[in-house]
């Protein structure tokens with residue numbers, strides 16, 4: 001009898017949930033005040049480019065793609081695109097994802113020789129029936145779309161790789177943030193629509209074939225235009241296991257403030273490790289009303305926020321001091 005009742009409500013539940021959304025009541029979409037938030041110091045330059053697009057009336061999708069391309073092309077950013085630290089075998093392999101306001105998503109993983117994985121991810125979203133292409137297939141697709149094959153291993157990155165004696169650089173191990181600097185970038189355009197992108201060369205000296213959280217929709221990135229968006233940086237394995245960015249967005253749907261949602265998602269990781277960790281994960285969040293938030297396991301995480309004419313780097317206090 002109980003079970004039958006359960007099944008009955010189960011069938012009705014989707015309608016009830018969709019229309020009720022009780023905790024999002026009162027959270028109004030911000031209109032007419034574009035903003036961009038992104039991870040790490042290199043987010044400042046990414047935000048500049050993204051904001052220029054938004055101020056010229058461009059879409060949030062164009063903005064996050066253009067923003068993410070900035071560190072991808074910058075050889076001094078050692079964990080994104082060109083100049084990224086290679087894997088254990090000396091190859092630069094890239095992961096990226098992108099999501100638009102309609103819930104469409106595209107991603108590439110283990111992509112080699114293409115400088116702008118975020119743009120390939122966008123074309124996977126727009127030109128194929130798939131969400132994710134990896135490795136050889138992703139490269140073949142990129143070349144067919146007109147991308148050029150390039151050597152992404154800079155002399156500087158090669159030297160870092162040799163110096164580390166092929167030892168793994170554990171993301172977040174150094175609280176100064178040197179070893180992990182994936183860019184996750186979230187934007188809201190003048191119509192209040194949301195989009196996000198995430199791009200990385202991942203964990204320096206990773207095993208060949210390793211894919212992190214950044215190209216996994218729901219892990220490194222998630223956008224739900226009715227609620228908000230979130231992005232991750234840090235030890236991707238932990239983000240994947242807790243479906244981190246999706247979790248942050250779902251917590252905001254339940255009424256958590258953006259900061260609280262990021263914090264709670266990190267607590268899930270810490271709980272699994274009995275609060276003893278030697279890595280970091282950090283989240284950024286953007287709610288549809290324009291409220292932003294972030295949280296980090298360790299000190300040292302900074303995010304770049306561009307709003308009301310100012311582009312500022314904000315430090316985030318770590319949960320573990």
Ligand code: ASP
Nearest residue numbers: 180181182202212234236
């Ligand atoms: N999240 C990235 C990964 O695990 C690392 C980072 O943020 O640098 O691939």
